[in-house]
Amino acid sequence: MLSMDICADDTAPDPRVCASVMRSERAALDTIGRYKNVSRGETVIWAGDESTICGNLLSGVLKLVACTTQGREQIVGLLYPADFVGQPYPGRAEFTITAMTDAELCVYSRRAFERLLTDQAGMERLLLQRTLAALNIARRQMWTLARTSAAEKVAGFLIDMTSRTASSGCRATYDAPVTFDLPLSRGQIADVLGLTIQTVSRQMTHLKAAGIIRLPGGRAITITDSIGLEARAVAA
Amino acid sequence: MLSMDICADDTAPDPRVCASVMRSERAALDTIGRYKNVSRGETVIWAGDESTICGNLLSGVLKLVACTTQGREQIVGLLYPADFVGQPYPGRAEFTITAMTDAELCVYSRRAFERLLTDQAGMERLLLQRTLAALNIARRQMWTLARTSAAEKVAGFLIDMTSRTASSGCRATYDAPVTFDLPLSRGQIADVLGLTIQTVSRQMTHLKAAGIIRLPGGRAITITDSIGLEARAVAA
DNA sequence: CGCCTGTTTGAGAGTGTTCAAAACAAGTGG
């Protein structure tokens, strides 16, 4: 049973979508869902293709990419576990969805998923709330892209990553160094922030020189001065 | 009856929201709706306030503004007639909503609107589809803000405005000049595109010098070379 | 007419990009 994999425990606070819907809806999801593994770099949905599948992300990170002919591309959204993938209702996909890490999906045919939305009112409401939240995130990102400097963008990004990756809950200790691995390469960070690789790298170097972060090597990063970092996230 | 004002004609292809929902839902909307007039510059919802009202726009244009302390602001969305205003479900408003022109709204209390969403499944689906569309628009705009030059931004904006304002249907005549009034000031255009007033003005001047547009005066604009304009919208 | 608001134009400065090369890390095969 798929439900065993996805929602093995009814009581645990599961971040995945199925935990937030009711039992009956979860059962309905399971009946139409198909488990799918994708590996890093693999594209799940191509922009321009007819939208035929929906799903939700179980593990890994996907990116939504807007791009034109010859390379100018921009990541317009990141999908984390529990997020919906794709869009219901007919039409062409607006953006290409690609795995940034190996990922696991629970995939539904779009038609089946739409039937489910109709039959299970709670599911439609959940999707609506998710979509409203995604819209707010996208609009905040518009502000970031349009009105902040490279220094603010990178600092803000690192803060976001800290709260998402170093999931040590709400640490009260502002002065304790936190170390974690950035899940994105410099290039991918540049794609998210609307910058170039070089600019991202330079900003990182500046932060390191200012004693705000350390870069032990590889993807690792240590935040040594959260307050200083936050100060740089709001003003140059 | 409010319905007389909003949806006087059942058969005409009415762009407003009520035309796209079914009779019963429209009737339900009317019972909870309150007509409201706002004048240019008036703010309907303040960012950070508890979300207590929803509505839909009957006429005029509203802007969604993201801003921080001291003036750096960015328009993250425009609302046109038929669009939903505000968001259902508890929480604080993320963005300030202000009228850019005199406008007419049909306002519902958030609670009443939520009840309606529950009772009328079609309404919830409509709102979901609208929200998905708004999300796509926001993401496309992210691409524009992050990866296009000022010249491309302004050219693209003028094309959008042409198709929206000069509502002469789908003109097959690419070479016929089109004239219309821009609904936004230079400053407002700058806020939408993430530029400054001066840069917008300069780009307009360049387009005029290139013989692509004419600026007869006031808010008026004439597109004399749609093809040239579109060429500039995709590449510098 | 003066005032107010919005637009245009100019000159200079700052920021991020582009192009280019070096440094670094990790994996492969000799």
Next chain:
DNA sequence: CCACTTGTTTTGAACACTCTCAAACAGGCG
């Protein structure tokens, strides 16, 4: 173990673009 490849990150210098500051211009209204 070492050369060699491949891919990423860092660093540098020059350039281009947009912003900032500042002033001139145009129209609407008391």
